[in-house]
Amino acid sequence: MSFEGYFLLDLIEKAMKKYYYVILVFFFTCNSFAQKEKDSTEVKSNPIVYVDFLVGASNSGNEVNGLTFGFSANYQINKDLFTFRSTYVAETNPDAGLASVLIVPLFIGGDSLNEFALLYGKRFIFNGSALSISAGVSSNLLRYSRTVDGEKFRYNESYIAVPFELNFNFFKAKKKRFRVLYGIIPVGQPTAFGRSFGVKIFGSLGEFNYFGVGLNLGLGWHKKY
Known part of the structure; x- marks a missing residue:
């Protein structure tokens, strides 16, 4: 070459x-x-933060049994779930008189239970649903009445208890536009923010125990999208 x-x-x-x-x-x-x-x-990626609103029924034996309302704020990191919970149990007032026909006043003035609780637990996400179980510590105030020899006495009991709850909820599996007017009209861009619904089994163990079950409705960011 x-x-x-x-x-x-x-x-x-x-x-x-x-x-x-x-x-x-x-x-x-x-x-x-x-x-x-x-x-x-x-x-x-969005955080996992959501609130729940509870409507159900509770039973604590002879102290207070009745309609239950609740609110909880939840924050999850990895599988760890941190919850603040407020629960109110209202028993029907036997002396409501004519107000009883309006339903809501029927639960005012009767026996009641107020609870404020901090809970820690685990939450497991399955695409469009989640299961969680938690326990913690709570401050409870029980108001109840007793009739002795025909005379009615009212009692207030404050005590510390161990609250617990088991939740199973459904929510949207992927980002979608948020819907208003009962989910009819979509607005904005696809978002991770959305609703949830499910079932809650709850209660507390202490000087006075109570157990309940109810429907849970939520708003927030329920998983990482």
Whole structure:
């Protein structure tokens, strides 16, 4: 091969090496940016924060039994669930008189139980549903009445108890537009914020025990989307 041929081959080989290094640098640069974009997406993922509203019924034996209302605020990190819960149990007032025909006043002035609780537990997410179980500590105030020799006495009992709850809830499996007017009209862009509904089994163990079951309605971010 002539000198000119060797010289040409040498130039081609150097050019190929040059472009090889350029391609290699381009590949690692793109991979680095893709990884950063992925990490950025993970960081921007929504938190799991939601509130629940409870309507149900409770029973504590001879002390107070009746309609139950509740509210809870929940925060989840990994599978750990932290909850603040407020529960009110209202027994029908036997002396409500004419107010009893209005239903709501029927539960005013009777025996009652107020509870404020902090709970910790585990929550397991299955796409569009979740199961959680929690326990903690609560401050309870029980108001009840007793009739002795035909005379009625009212009692107030404050005590510390161990609250517990088991929840199973359904929520949207993927981001969708939020709907108003009973879910008829969609508004805005697809969002992680949404509703949930399910069943709650709850109660507390202490000086006076009580157990209940009810329907749970929620709002918030129920999983990472």
